[in-house]
Amino acid sequence: MILVIKKGTPEEEIRRISHELQESWNIKPETVVGRHHVIIGAIGDTATLDPMRLQEISPWIERVLRVEKPFKRASREYYHGQASEVIVLTPNGAVSFGEHHPVVTIAGPCAVENEEMIVRTAQRVKAAGAKFLRGGAYKPRTSPYAFQGHGESALEMLWQARQATGLGIVTEVMDTSDIERVAEVADIVQIGARNMQNFTLLKKVGTQSKPVLLKRGLAATIDDWLMAAEYILASGNPNVILCERGIRTFDRQYTRNTLDLSAIPVLRSLTHLPIAIDPSHGTGISAFVPTMSKAAIVAGTDALVIEVHPTPAQALSDGPQSLTLEQFDYLSREMEIISQAINRHEQLVPVLI
Known part of the structure; x- marks a missing residue:
């Protein structure tokens, strides 16, 4: 009410x-x-x-x-029918996520492999226009034998990349015991798809002050997803960014997941929270990432999360869906043209409602 x-x-x-x-x-x-x-x-x-x-x-x-929706704080009604914004302080300055701000690009490798690679990638994605570096220190993998990330040492590498470039850092937390350490390095704490309904983790991450990027679960409905956000909001953290990263459907022959771009207008009608799209996990195939990135901008996303690796064929995790540095450079130029066409580029003045 x-x-x-x-x-x-x-x-x-x-x-x-x-x-x-x-x-x-x-x-x-x-x-x-x-x-x-x-x-x-x-x-x-x-x-x-x-x-x-x-x-x-x-x-x-x-x-x-x-408020008729079960998600009270996340509902658009709760925020007087308007869109809210999440402001993130980075070494390069404040970056705003929201419907009336420029589209924010988050880019980097699936996993942090070594310091030279992560710093080099950070420098290149920054030059191309990215505001945040993404990179996994702790990796939830389907197979227990797959690369699980370097853990705390990878956080140190991310910190070095942050110091070298001034980019904000986005990285995932998987366990409540790691939240404090991850939050020391991350400017945005990510909750991955597999942990979207880990309610203990959601409540705990809601008690810390860093913004949270909440990825949609593999088989989560929109209501499931928004109720997961509600756990974070109800625990005291108002800064949640919703990230669509593909859902599991019956057809997995041609793409890794089904990227649900229709979630953007649906969420706009239901919630005030900013929206991000991850076309890399959403398709699982690097050749499809540029098309879906550009489509997401036109559909109204507030941010994009794109996997980029200097040599995707040698990546320890998710190489097939990662763009090369050169491919990301080219895509960034294309995305800037589209952003300008729909008035979501860097010089945008927030619209007053």
């Missing part, structure tokens, strides 16, 4: 309303400040509450609305 507060309401009155909700109604109030209104989210058991009774708390309450 949300309370829409009238424009111009004194801050003291907003605090009074919040206090009364908590003390008299046993409801946890959460205040969201929009461009034109202030919203107070009423979190708790509100199923039997009469909205008209809540509206009587103050003449400054414009209206009281029920």
Whole structure:
């Protein structure tokens, strides 16, 4: 349930309303400040509450609305019908993810293999326009015999790449015991597809302050995915970016997964959270990555996560879906042209609603 507060309401009155909700109604109030209104989210058991009774708390309450979706904080209604933004502080400055900001590119290898490779890759993807370097230190693999990542030593290599280039770092955490160490290096903490419904991990990552990139599970519905985001939001971290990375369908002969680009407009109607697309895992074939990257921009994605490796044929993980450095350079130029055409390029001025 949300309370829409009238424009111009004194801050003291907003605090009074919040206090009364908590003390008299046993409801946890959460205040969201929009461009034109202030919203107070009423979190708790509100199923039997009469909205008209809540509206009587103050003449400054414009209206009281029920949030019908099971994902309350993630719903677009909760954020007064607008899109939110996630602002990430990197050594090169603040980068904003959101519907009214330039498309952000996150690029790098599936796994961190050695320092020379990761630094070289970081330098090249930065020169091509990427704002973040991705690289796995801990790798969840289907086979227990496949390369699992270098772990903590790979985090140190990512830190060296960050120092050398100023790029933000995106890397995955797999275990609650590793969150603190990963968050020391990462500017964005990634929750992978296989851990999307690891609720213990979601709740724990929600208690730390770094933004979270939440990948969609292999067979997750949109509701499953948004409810997973709700766990992070409910634990106190408002900075969640949703990442579509392909779902498992009946046809796996021609692509690794089925990249669900229709998720972009669906999510736009349901949630305020920023949206990212991972065409590398979504297709599993490097030749298809450029087409799906460009299609994702036109469809309205806020960010792209693209795997890039200096020598994909020698990669320890996911070489077949990785672009070469030269291929990424070329794709970046194409993506910039498309971004300019739809007004999602670097010089974009945020649109006021």
